[in-house]
Amino acid sequence: MDENKTASPAPETPAAPKKVRRVGRVAFALLLILAGVLLLVQQFVPRFDLIGLVRFAPAILIVLGVELLVYSARPDIKVKFDWLSVIGCAFILCIVGGASVLPYLWSVAGPERSYAQGRYTSQIQDQAYRALNADTDLKAKVTNLYANVYFQHMQSGGYTLQDGDEVYLHVVLPQNGYTTAQAFAEDAWNITRLLEQADVPVTNYSFSSYAADDGTGNGYALDFLPSFAEGLTAGQLAQRVQSQYQFEGDVYDTQADRDNAVKAELRERIIEQFGNDNDGAYPGEEYINEQVEQQFSRMFPAPAAVESSTAESAAPQAPAAPAL
Structure with a gap:
């Protein structure tokens, strides 16, 4: 088993x-x-x-x-x-x-970068004003001048201005001080030339001239790089000017539009004033046109004619009388 x-x-x-x-x-x-x-x-x-x-x-x-x-x-x-x-x-x-x-x-x-930018800002402004001493009449037209420095590099220790950093120079010219973009561009061109001769390290220029505080007048603005202005004349630089035509706060695209609007407004005011002074009488067209032109010329004076010194020197002179 x-x-x-x-x-x-x-x-x-x-x-x-x-x-x-x-x-x-x-x-x-x-x-x-x-x-x-x-x-x-x-x-x-x-x-x-x-x-x-x-x-x-x-x-x-x-x-x-x-x-x-x-x-x-x-x-x-x-x-x-x-x-x-x-x-x-x-x-x-x-x-x-x-x-x-x-x-x-x-x-x-950090504060070190800001301090360095502020230091260079003051130095460049002083250098620019000293450069304008070569033309004191032009310097007297400068209402304000200020610089902005922007470092585009990193640096340990004390910051120094280097190639590639940006220096913006803003120049404010007389308020309502220009009647044409050509005149405004000529002053901007002359200022740029003086600063370039003094080796002021500017990478971007900005010029401006504002209308009057009441919003009437011509305003101009011009921004350019030094390399752009190099080799150009003031007339060629004037083509880059941005113009603004104002009347009592209203802005017009062209000077002709502004002038027509101003004359139309002056016409209405002259007719109203004449009626108030003469028991509602209506003035004649000759009177209206004369008053419009007078008031308009006071508001917007025509640019002064500049005589060419070269033309004077080239003009033929009368021969001297023979001695007796």
Whole structure:
């Protein structure tokens, strides 16, 4: 009977539990070491370009990928992501990135850059006024002159004006001081020539002449680069002038439109005034036209005629009388 009994199967040995490996710990540890080294180097090396190295931050993804591949290749290892380490990597990257940007922000928004720009602004304004001493009549026409300096470069330590930086010079000429764009452009051209001769470092010129405070008159504006004005005459530069013709606050596209509107308004006022002074009588057309022209010429005087000195010198002279 014992021979008919079957042997019971041997009990199976339980499989060894897999080791758990958390992906991200190695990357976090390496990033901690690297971040500490970089921040120390930044403290002791003034010209260290930390922001250039931060551009390689995506390399941490490569480290995480390699770590995942190595652990996944082993069958005895169970892979899990260590999310705390991954979040820690992102936090460390934010710290290093912020530390790399701080010197740039301090250089742009810090007081040293502003002080340097203000210092150069004052120096350029003084230099421009001294350059105008060569023509005091022209200098007397300048109502206001101010400069704006903009650094386009980064610099550690004291800022200095360099190639590529921008210097805007604004010159305000007499209010209602010009009747033609040609005359306005001639003064702008002469001022530019004097500043160029004195080597004033201007990269952008801006000239303006406003109408009167009551909004009546001619307004002119002219903006150009020194390279644009080089080789041009004042007449050619006048073609770039932006003109504005005003009457009591209203702006007209052309001088003819403004003048016609002014004369029409003056005509109505003269007729009304004449009627008030003469018991409602209507003036004659000759009187109206005469008064309109007189009042208009007072409001908008015609440009003074300029005699050419060369024409005078070229005029034939009468021969001297023979001595007796």
